[in-house]
Amino acid sequence: MKPAPFHYHAPVTVEEAVTQLARYGGDAKVLAGGQSLVPVMAFRLARPGQIVDINGIEELDYARVTDGRLHIGALARHARFHDPVEPGPLGQLLSTVVQSIAHLPIRMRGTFCGSLAHADASSEWCATAATLDAEMVLVHQTGRRVVTAADYFKGFLMTDRADDELLVEARIPLLPAGTRFGFEEFSRRAGDYALTLCLAVIRVEGGKVTEARVGVGGAEPFPRRIKEAEATLVGRAFDHAACRRAAEFAAKAVDPMNDTQADPEYRRDLVLAMVRRALEKCLA
């Protein structure tokens, strides 16, 4: 459990960092919080020849609201979200979700964007980004591009980010006042990666659901909104029966993964339970 030899780079600007990434391509890995990268290197499951440590790029350490969006820089640690980073429902939502991420020492070090770059299927932040249609800002040596969550997550630990790109920022649209949300996850132990999780975001006007977002993580190789569940909710009354019906649609819609802790049938059970419970939290 000692990493294979590697070269270490500590750029202090984004330009420097992307220059290194351009030079080394797939042989380079970006080190931010290191909470996933360092263990996989210790197991030699990842053996990058070049480590580009971005912790010295101070300009990336932010979480701020501009133009109706929350902009989260690549060095914003999970713990930054313990207290709401903005006064509206989004700040509340992030502050709720962060409580389920691992343990305090990990939250002090790991980063929001690092989670998105690693793209674990069960990551709370990945599910949040998928549910809220976050945008990812990817910078390379000659420019930048913005990718929406629906296009960003590509597969198990796979994203649209190219080897020479640095994920510098995630942007999440603020949620209108009155937006309700519910988050539920099931894990074997406190702080473990969830076997399945659900983030539900609901707006109700005039007794009817006007907007529904049902994001599921942990069940499939990457998190996504479950359109079938959302469609059954919109335009109808929001009650326990609606929550149950949407959960049943979600459970049917997913194509669950299989591993030692959860086979597909069990994961489907969990989708049913997590979606219903997350939605029911929006009833209050």
Place this chain on the structure above:
Amino acid sequence: MSGDHQTKHATTWVGRSIRRVEDRALVHGEGCFTADLPADLHVRFVRSPVASGRLKHVTIPDTARGLVAADLTRIGRIKPMLHRPDYVAVEQPILADGVIRFVGEPIAAIIASSPAEAEDHVEATFYDIDETDPVVDVLAALAPGAPRVHDWTKHNILVEGRVDTPGFDAMFASAARIVEVDITSRRQHALPLEPRGAHADFDRRTGRITLTCSTQSPHVMRTAIAELLQLPEADLRVIAPDVGGGFGQKMMLPPEYVLIVHVARMTKRSVAWIEDRRENLIASFHARDMRVKLKAAFSADAKLIAIDADMASNVGAYSGFPITCGVEALMGMAELPGPYDVQQYRCVSRGVATNTCPMAPYRGVSRPVITFTMERMMDTAAAKFGIDPIDIRRRNLIDKFPYKSATGLTFDDATYREVMEIAVRELPLSQLRERQSEMRKHGRYLGIGFSTFSERTGYGTPAFAARGMESTPGYENVEIAMDPSGNVTARIGAFPHGQGLKTTLSQIIADEVGVSPEKINIIAGDTDQTPYGWGSFASRSLVISGGACLVGARKLKAKLVRIAAHLMKVAPEDVTLEPGFAKARSTNQSIPIPELARTAYHKAHLLYGVADAGLVEQGFYDPPGTFSNACHVAVVEVDIETGGVKVERFMVVEDAGRLINPMIVDGQIHGGVAQGIANALLEEIIYDERGNILTATLADFLPPTMSEVPRFELHHIETYSDATITEAKGIGEGGAIGAPAAVVNAISDALSPFGVAFYELPVTPQRIRAALRKAGKANS
């Protein structure tokens, strides 16, 4: 009976929860573990990625230095012996010699100047293995025609015990009801906080080697390694420094330690191997991969009259030294009936080789499994008879002592019924039952599970000899000395590694010799400094080393009294030792103990003809053994939609005889129950059908966190049996023994409305959901 005993000793230190003397250094980060020692050379092992095969050749890179089996031809193989006709003695080479028998088996050792560099060379080492079909599952290994793990053997059964009491058949045939259970205990791992590790240093001046290693049994390591390396035992010193837990895993001889000593001898330099977590999970020692089929015969009034058991223990690829691969199978057979009065017993118990990591005892050895078997059976029987789980236990628990079991064990004074009745009262059970039925109306499922059991502890050589062990552990020696300033040093053969034994032994000695515990130093874990002993395991050290300390301290006391009587010119019977001084009752004279000590060394002429100079005594103790007992109660809530289980309450009512230090006893129970809850709900080593291990990291093998372990509610009663001279019983394993049964009884109780019950460990959320689906309650 307990009343007299309580007043028999005017105890001062025994019975008090004084702080552990061990903790100051540990909590200040001043402990010293094997990994803290600097080394010139570092070893990493190339380990087999396949479970079974022919190892054709190994090529170590030219730039690296390493060893393969061909380099070790003069080193012996580990071959533990049981003197039983049914025992097949297999040998384990230090490095795989042509045959691969489990994933993780060491096939080469790389020596480098740093662990990272050694790992680079490990990766660059090439080997050629012709993979063959492995046998992984214990029942598959028993099937006719199964591949044999050791090809020269007739079958994979390495040990087979049988019991068949005269009259069994007739009694079994007379049963009004037979209750059958089929139990699966999935493979466990002790997961000590500190993995294994060894550091060996060659002393050019003396030619001696010092092995510092993470072990529970330094003397046993010395004997075994010296023998395998054909070293004079006097040339090997074994030191166990601070050790971060063992739980049985570290009482066994690791082949890696033998190799490290060999490398130190070969290179004449210091060399270290510090096991990493992955190695510890795949290749240290596992435990409790067992199946038990039990048929219990009851009379019409729910009295157990006979039990018939077929037990199979997966022992992995080899038999470990010194305890052998018979440990789980033979202990399981001897102790299956547990605390229940049943005189007719038939059992066959087999230890079966497979292409998996070898076994070591793990806290409780097979008793968590046999307790689980009997306790699940009792709850199942209660349901069939339509009586309460408490009621069926009342009808069957032993309550007359001494009790001779069907396998010839003598149960000393204990309180099997009483601890359960206390639990029923303290919960209180009736209120819980009301709450349970109220919650069910709202679709919430509370369960209450009981487990009553005996814990055989503190047993000496006769118990181990009964298994036919070539190396027969059991006794302990203590060398106890008072120095000229009146302080006491006790050198013990046992080896505490977290149990707080230095504290408790000093309490025992303090009461005898009139010296407070802080003036008593306990020396352990260094073969150059301590008398030969067996180390710490099997809930033995407080009873046996404690007994030896008491014997030695009484001799020391007698000598102090003799000297004091001589100096005060009174009869020895007239002298008492009080804290700090010796006193003559008749004359009211007194002499401070330090003055007696100084006299014994520096004014020996005054004692000429009365006592030899100095104050050094030996204590020896080798008791028959004693049973402590307990009732565990788990209260759980099962989430039927997710299969999640929340342990809401956990109560232990324990009788461990005289409590030397109640705080330390509570700590032992806390740790054991936490491991027992983990065994019931979380921890499981999983192999696939090719013998690949799927739980090689702590992301897959799940020890509990504080969030999964509830606050414990503990109650004690103290029965002072005469089976031990301290009147203390062992307590090291009971928490782990009783908890799995209590938790799974509670889960099964919670899910009884669905007709769902569990006979396996662990009960995971996935398994709960699968059972509920099968029962027709697919979804909420």
